[in-house]
Amino acid sequence: xxxxEQNSGPLSVPEGAIASLNCTYSDRVSQSxxxxxxxxxxxxxxxxxxxxxxxxxxxxxxxxxxKASQYVSLLIRDSQPSDSATxxxxxxxSPGTASKLTFGTGTRLQVTL
Amino acid sequence: DVKVTQSSRxxxxxxxxxxxxxxxxxxxxxxxxxxxxxxxLGLRLIYFSYDVKMKEKGDIPExxxxxxxxxxxxxxxxxxxxxxxxxxYLCASSLRRAYNSYEQYFGPGTRLTVT
Numbered sequence: 001x002x003x004x005e006q007n008s009g010p011l012s013v014p015e016g017a018i019a020s021l022n023c024t025y026s027d028r029v030s031q032s033x034x035x036x037x038x039x040x041x042x043x044x045x046x047x048x049x050x051x052x053x054x055x056x057x058x059x060x061x062x063x064x065x066x067k068a069s070q071y072v073s074l075l076i077r078d079s080q081p082s083d084s085a086t087x088x089x090x091x092x093x094s095p096g097t098a099s100k101l102t103f104g105t106g107t108r109l110q111v112t113l
Numbered sequence: 114d115v116k117v118t119q120s121s122r123x124x125x126x127x128x129x130x131x132x133x134x135x136x137x138x139x140x141x142x143x144x145x146x147x148x149x150x151x152x153x154l155g156l157r158l159i160y161f162s163y164d165v166k167m168k169e170k171g172d173i174p175e176x177x178x179x180x181x182x183x184x185x186x187x188x189x190x191x192x193x194x195x196x197x198x199x200x201x202y203l204c205a206s207s208l209r210r211a212y213n214s215y216e217q218y219f220g221p222g223t224r225l226t227v228t
Contacts, residue, residue, distance in 0.1 A: 034216055043203055043219040044156075088156070090217075100171070101146075101217055105155040 001026050006089050006104035014112050019076040021107050023089030026070070029102065033072045035063060036088040038106065044088055048074060079111045116140065117220035119204050125226045132191040134223050136204030144207045145187035146217065147171075147179065149200040156203065162187055194227045201225075 003026045013019045023033075032051050036044035050056045050063040050072065062075040072091075076083055086106040093102045120135040136145065146161040148171075158171030160179040168179050176198060180188045187206075191198055201224050205217040 036219075043222040046216050046218060049216055100158065100161070103156040105153070 002104075003029050003093060003102045004089055004091055004104040006087075006107045008105060009108040010110045011107055012110045012112055013079050015079060015081060017079050019079045019083065019109055019111070021074040021076075021087050021089075021109065022071060023073065023104055024071045025089075025091050028093050029091040030093070031065075031067060032092050033063070033065060034090045034101070035061075035072075035074045036090065036103075037083075038086045038088060040085075076109075079109075081111050081113060084109055084111045117204060117206055117218055119202075119220040119223050121223050122221060123224050123226075125228065126191075126194050127228055128195060130191075130194050130227075132194050132225065132227075134189040134191075134202055134204075134225070136187045136189070136206075136220055137185055138187075138204075138206040138218075138220075139185065140206060140208075140218070141184070142206035142218075143184070143209050144215075144217075145181065146205040146207075147177075147187065147189045148203045148205065149173070150203060150222075151200050159189065194225075196227050199225060199227045 006023050035048040037047050038044045048063040050065045053067050056063045060077045064073045086108045088106045089104040090101050093100050117138045147159045148156045150156050157173050162168045162181045178190045203222045204220040207217040208215040
C-alpha cells in the first residue's frame, strides 16, 4: 500500500458546484496533513493544513480529517475555473524521519463553465 | 511573507556536465529539502537538511549531492548530469526538525533538461 493515495482524476465539476477531493493514508503516516494546489508548470502552493480530527474551514476550502477511517478530504465550495489544477495531499511519515513529508500523486481538478 | 527562491527557472545542460541548483529561503527555516517531480511519479525526495552542514538522504539520492554552508542556502549538485535527470526540481523549506507538523513551502522550481 502506498503511504498516501489519491485518485488521479480528472475530476470534472461545473462552475459553482462543490468539488470533493479525497486522500487515504497508511498506518505509517502521522496525523498532520496538508493540501497543496499545483497549476500546470508551477510549483505546489500550500492551501490547507489539518492536524486534528474533524473539519477545518478557510474561505471556500474545507479540509476534513477522519483518523478512524484514515482519510483526509478537501472540499472546494463555489468552484471557479481558476480552481482547475492538480491537488496534492501530503502527510508526514513516522517514526524516525520526522521531517519527511510524503505526497500523493495528485488529483487533477477541472472546473467547467 | 514566505519566500523560497531558486537560481534558475529553466536550465539546459549537456550529458556529463556538473550542474548546480541553488535555493535560498528568507524565513529562517531550519529544514530545507530538494525534490524532483516527474509525470506519473509525483514528488520524490532527493536530499534534505536539518541544519547547516547537515544532510540526509531522501528516497532517490543516487547521482546527486548537496551542500548547506549557510542556513538560508541549500544547493543540489549533479556531479555528472545524465538524461534521466531531466526533470522539474523543487526546493522547499520548513521550520524545525523535532516536530513533524510544520508546513513545507516550495520555491518556483527549476526545469532541467539534459541533452
